[in-house]
Amino acid sequence: MSSSTGCSKRRLMKMVRRGVPKGNRDGRKHSFYGQALDEAKKFQLEQAQGIEGIDEEIAILRVKLRELVEKQPDRLDLHLAAASTIARLVKTRYSITKEQKKSLKEAVARVLSEIAVPLGIKALIR
Secondary structure, three states, X not given: OEOOOOOEHHHHHHHHOXXXXXXXXXXXXXXXXXXHOOHHXXXXXXXXXXXXXXXXXXXXXXXXXXXXXHHXXXXXXXXXXXXXXXXXXXXXXXXXXXXXXXXXXXXXXXXXXXXXXXXXXXOOOO
């Protein structure tokens, strides 16, 4: 997908990206949380900063919920709280912005008009 300027969305996001360049360790010693961490935790923090998305967090919460159900089967309040947190994270994981929805809709419309119409499939286009 490209915008009217000819730049891809990914390229625009890279141009807008702020903060310390990826892999730069200079920010580590000055970071807000880094000041309170020992060297091992600082290393873990640095690793965590390189992770994109929340798939691992969802997975670990599912494992913890299972452990909770096994160890404390009567704590339905905790089960519900954990399940609600997982549901919120999954919703966040799969949500897209209004701009992304519009872009997707436009892309599908282009495909239909460029491919379906020449093939004589007009019933799909409204």
